[in-house]
Amino acid sequence: MDLSFLIAMKFEMMITLIIFVLLFLKIDGRASNQTTIRVAYGMLVLNLVLGFAGNVYVEIFNGMFRSTPLLAFEKNMLNLATLIIALSSYEWLRNHKHLAEFFMLLLSSLLGMFFMMSSCNMLMFYLGLELSTIPLAALCNFDLHKKISSEAAMKMILSSAFSSAILLFGVSLLYGCTGTFDFKMISALLTGSTLQDLAFILIFSGFAFKLSVVPFHLWTADVYEGSPIAVTAFLSVVSKAAMSFVFISVLYTVFGKLGSIWYAMLAVSAVITMIIGNLFALRQSNLKRFFAFSSIAQVGYLLISISSVSILGVASVVYFILIYIFSNLAAFGVISVISSLTGKESIEDYKGLYASNPKLALIMAISLFSLAGIPPTAGFFGKLFLLTAGASVHNWTLIIIASLNLIISLYYYLRIVRVMFIDETNEPLVKLNFSINETVAFLICVLGVLSVGFLRGVYELIFGLSSGL
Amino acid sequence: MIGVPLTHILFLSTALFFIGVFGFLTRRNMITMLMSAELMLNSVNINFIAFNKYLFGHQLDGVFFTLFLIAIAAAEAAVAIAIIINIYRNYQSIDIDDADTLKF
Numbered sequence: 378m379d380l381s382f383l384i385a386m387k388f389e390m391m392i393t394l395i396i397f398v399l400l401f402l403k404i405d406g407r408a409s410n411q412t413t414i415r416v417a418y419g420m421l422v423l424n425l426v427l428g429f430a431g432n433v434y435v436e437i438f439n440g441m442f443r444s445t446p447l448l449a450f451e452k453n454m455l456n457l458a459t460l461i462i463a464l465s466s467y468e469w470l471r472n473h474k475h476l477a478e479f480f481m482l483l484l485s486s487l488l489g490m491f492f493m494m495s496s497c498n499m500l501m502f503y504l505g506l507e508l509s510t511i512p513l514a515a516l517c518n519f520d521l522h523k524k525i526s527s528e529a530a531m532k533m534i535l536s537s538a539f540s541s542a543i544l545l546f547g548v549s550l551l552y553g554c555t556g557t558f559d560f561k562m563i564s565a566l567l568t569g570s571t572l573q574d575l576a577f578i579l580i581f582s583g584f585a586f587k588l589s590v591v592p593f594h595l596w597t598a599d600v601y602e603g604s605p606i607a608v609t610a611f612l613s614v615v616s617k618a619a620m621s622f623v624f625i626s627v628l629y630t631v632f633g634k635l636g637s638i639w640y641a642m643l644a645v646s647a648v649i650t651m652i653i654g655n656l657f658a659l660r661q662s663n664l665k666r667f668f669a670f671s672s673i674a675q676v677g678y679l680l681i682s683i684s685s686v687s688i689l690g691v692a693s694v695v696y697f698i699l700i701y702i703f704s705n706l707a708a709f710g711v712i713s714v715i716s717s718l719t720g721k722e723s724i725e726d727y728k729g730l731y732a733s734n735p736k737l738a739l740i741m742a743i744s745l746f747s748l749a750g751i752p753p754t755a756g757f758f759g760k761l762f763l764l765t766a767g768a769s770v771h772n773w774t775l776i777i778i779a780s781l782n783l784i785i786s787l788y789y790y791l792r793i794v795r796v797m798f799i800d801e802t803n804e805p806l807v808k809l810n811f812s813i814n815e816t817v818a819f820l821i822c823v824l825g826v827l828s829v830g831f832l833r834g835v836y837e838l839i840f841g842l843s844s845g846l
Numbered sequence: 847m848i849g850v851p852l853t854h855i856l857f858l859s860t861a862l863f864f865i866g867v868f869g870f871l872t873r874r875n876m877i878t879m880l881m882s883a884e885l886m887l888n889s890v891n892i893n894f895i896a897f898n899k900y901l902f903g904h905q906l907d908g909v910f911f912t913l914f915l916i917a918i919a920a921a922e923a924a925v926a927i928a929i930i931i932n933i934y935r936n937y938q939s940i941d942i943d944d945a946d947t948l949k950f
Contacts, residue, residue: 553893553897553901
């Protein structure tokens with residue numbers, strides 16, 4: 378019996394196993410919340426550790442599913458991000474009635490993303506996509522009694538149904554042109570006819586919806602604001618990371634021949650995404666909304682790098698997302714702790730945070746510096762590599778616009794730092810105590826932000842893996 | 847053989863798709879919006895079946911895709927309706943204009 382599928386689907390099987398263990402714990406009904414959360418944390422750590430072993434190039438199911446060292450690295454990143462999110466939402470989850478369901482839905486969504494990233498076939502890709510979005514919509518509604526939570530979930534499920542219908546219409550036209558769903562065969566049969574261009578535009582729009590590229594970004598801010606913070610963090614980091622990996626592989630492997638069309642589309646959408654994301658981030662007063670627009674702006678920089686069509690582009694996107702995971706999750710961890718202990722989420726409430734909670738304020742400041750791209754933090758190197766990759770095809774206008782946008786983004790990231798450190802208030806937040814779980818999550822994030830930029834091996838490893846895409 | 851040519855069927859499916867888009871963008875009732883999205887998915891189904899029958903009669907890929915699509919559309923509708931029920935509990939309405947707490 379051929380056992381290569383065991384190695385190829387290592388990540389997926391591990392996640393499935395965790396889901397089933399949690400399901401049995403839930404059905405059994407005797408486990409307390411404390412036990413369930415410990416089991417979940419333990420298995421997530423085990424999952425992360427096992428992910429590093431034995432990653433080779435395997436293709437199974439007639440080439441529908443493949444596993445490469447680069448994909449394994451990306452899946453490890455997502456595993457790490459999920460673990461950090463789970464750890465930093467401890468305060469919120471501790472007494473939640475539906476703790477086990479939270480992890481089951483979260484991991485189902487992660488499982489969908491893994492299948493989507495590994496897919497080499499439109500059918501597998503679509504199944505993965507839906508498996509990743511449907512549980513996410515349910516997760517957005519996790520605080521059942523909250524009005525905004527249900528509204529966010531409604532916006533999420535309706536817009537994702539709409540966008541996957543658009544994407545599927547493109548896939549059906551592509552099937553009409555080529556008669557196959559296999560990525561490599563589609564790519565070989567493309568000729569650049571008008572019908573294929575139309576199919577590509579529809580598929581691109583579907584992706585743009587999921588990646589919240591302007592003008593398909595309107596759902597993002599509302600969904601981010603209404604969802605519980607752990608879910609917002611998952612949406613803005615893990616879901617976005619998985620989507621951009623798939624976007625790259627679909628663009629480069631399937632639509633490589635239509636490069637002349639999608640270069641222009643990517644360039645235009647990158648410019649408007651950066652500008653709109655930055656301008657709207659300027660005027661936000663709710664932190665979750667603020668991070669929604671900031672993440673839209675960050676996708677704009679990603680698109681510049683993707684438009685360069687090179688190994689350098691792939692490597693810098695993966696590297697940037699690794700740093701983005703650390704810096705964004707540190708910020709969401711702080712927001713999660715403050716929100717679950719005091720219920721406050723607006724920027725105004727963070728006045729005088731440094732005086733009352735110096736540790737939280739420092740972590741937040743480091744992550745904001747990294748998101749803004751200020752040199753000692755890793756965020757600077759991430760942005761540097763993204764723009765270098767973009768510059769390798771000599772599109773200087775795009776790079777200049779991106780640099781101007783980076784300056785605008787400095788203003789609004791540092792505004793929050795100013796509020797925390799300089800502004801005074803009559804009613805500051807009380808001193809907050811958080812558990813060891815959050816501390817571990819913060820430690821991982823801060824270490825990541827401070828070290829990834831200086832560890833030369835990280836980028837070289839990613840570049841080496843990307844060459845074997 | 848006198849039959850329905852492929853272009854007629856493609857016209858039907860494209861029309862159905864855009865009726866779905868129009869319904870999704872203009873209707874204010876959440877259930878109707880969901881139905882419009884399902885209409886769009888069904889037009890995709892027609893496309894797959896038609897391409898499969900007229901152009902690639904020797905294979906079954908398109909038919910399989912349709913089967914999966916129907917199953918997933920049902921799953922999506924189940925989650926969407928659960929969410930809409932929850933909205934009704936919170937807002938006492940399923941009109942999209944009433945659920946306007948979140949605004950920029």
